[in-house]
Amino acid sequence: MSKLGGEVDRVMFDYLSRGSDADFLPILHHQVMAGGKRVRPAMTCLSCQAVGGELEMAIRPAAVIELIHNYSLIMDDLIDRGDIRRGKPTVRSKFGEAMALLAGMFYREALDELVGDCPNPHSIRALVVRTIKETIEGERLDILMEQAGRADEYLVRSRLTEGSLSLYERLIEKKTATLFSAACEAGGVAAGCGEAGMECLRGYGWKVGLAFQVMDDYLDIFGEGTGKERCKDIVEHKLGNAPVILALNEMEREEAGRFLGILGKDRVGRADVRRALSMIRRTGAERKTREWALRLAEEGKDALRPLPDSEAKGHLLELSDFVVERLY
């Protein structure tokens, strides 16, 4: 994955460097240089190959997907006032909010030029716009599902306090599954594959994306040694987290009220986190969340079944497990 990642990175740097002032370059390059696992572009390349396309055709579409991802990370760190990501300072914390916002906007323009140089640019462009719109909607829901932490009158009034599974599913579809699905579809578009193959790739990416997000939420609450702050979602008042939602659905009305009371505190301290965590554990949400992620990953593999066997298909099947086990 790392050799491929290098090629995708080169394309991103190239397009981010076009038409920008030399003094702006370190700011523009920071987000991409900060690393990441490049799992989405890997899916684009493997998807292209799995339907008979050449790897070469998939490099730019893969860079498109990774650039969308990095664009959304810059903007999300502004929204969440994130200082650290992957152990490194965010664009926002290193260069300030104003510069980070301008960098994010520039990413979107670089993206447009990169799309124009892809195979089947018209299809890729429609996919990109649809995907970014859905990602924006996902972030919107994520914010509305926060139970405290932002003083804006509009948000306080519009907050979504209902901890339903269907709302959570809508959230992670938009926030995560759409981009994973688009990653696979972009590979299919690059290969020029037909609707049947595309349906397999889309379905695979969708389910794997859901599995990825459920597992991300799992690791947020139960993960050890992930390098991330434990229970960050609880500290950030987020209702949109898989173990939180699964736990809430098992709790008696009164206990659920107490739990939501913690999420809704202006400041969620260490003792609050410990209490919330033990309430979650008592419901069996730990096991249920893992099982859910594994089931989704299996469904992802099932979606690929109609495709002819190939090395690339084999790698996609493995990747579905890796996404849950986080072995990549």
Next chain:
Amino acid sequence: MSKLGGEVDRVMFDYLSRGSDADFLPILHHQVMAGGKRVRPAMTCLSCQAVGGELEMAIRPAAVIELIHNYSLIMDDLIDRGDIRRGKPTVRSKFGEAMALLAGMFYREALDELVGDCPNPHSIRALVVRTIKETIEGERLDILMEQAGRADEYLVRSRLTEGSLSLYERLIEKKTATLFSAACEAGGVAAGCGEAGMECLRGYGWKVGLAFQVMDDYLDIFGEGTGKERCKDIVEHKLGNAPVILALNEMEREEAGRFLGILGKDRVGRADVRRALSMIRRTGAERKTREWALRLAEEGKDALRPLPDSEAKGHLLELSDFVVERLY
């Protein structure tokens, strides 16, 4: 201008409504509903007609230009923490920073779809990307020319403290002239006009854009009854203002140091503003700024000379004066 503005607004509302959740619509529509003079789309339509195109062809390109403008306003209000614009609350102040950022991002996607439905979409798209990149660069320079007010270490270290005319010109070219020029060019593209006509339109928009910004700066410092806070640029520590730059270039070294000292104060109070204003007045910058704006407007009119006379050309010539006199 108002009938035309209505048609352009309808197009913007239409594209902003596609693929967005019903609950998001009031946030998306707010910026466009907050009004504005629609001078840029008027220039697109008149430019199209001045080179022989039909008005109908120019409506969508005009909406493209106005949507870029509104996109940049949403983002600028985030950068400058603006609460009021045109006497109404900004998207940021009405719906909060997180929602405003998402709305801004959504504008960029709506823009992409609108571009795809324009005549000569390929040319319009290249123009849009180039224009937004330049606008980002203009905003970057504007921020770097602030002499205080942002605590980010990077900005404090990278501040541009040299009050040169050439830096100021670079700033307003990117911040304002590029979009005015693009407005006229978009009209030319819609009409499918040749390079000679395009050169006239581009040159006209460029000069009128510069005149507009110089006059905007003039009104900021000397304007009465504009509905805006007087000397807002000084309160906001901005070196990038025409009278400020022209005044600085007339001052003795020591006086310039005192003036920059005011701009660089953490908090610029009323007494500071009065002192700065009287220092500016003493240099004769008031007259010089007006003369500069008028000269630029004349140069804009000169650029149109090669075009055959027509009603639309006549309106463009008038518009050049109006932009300076703010009579529209």
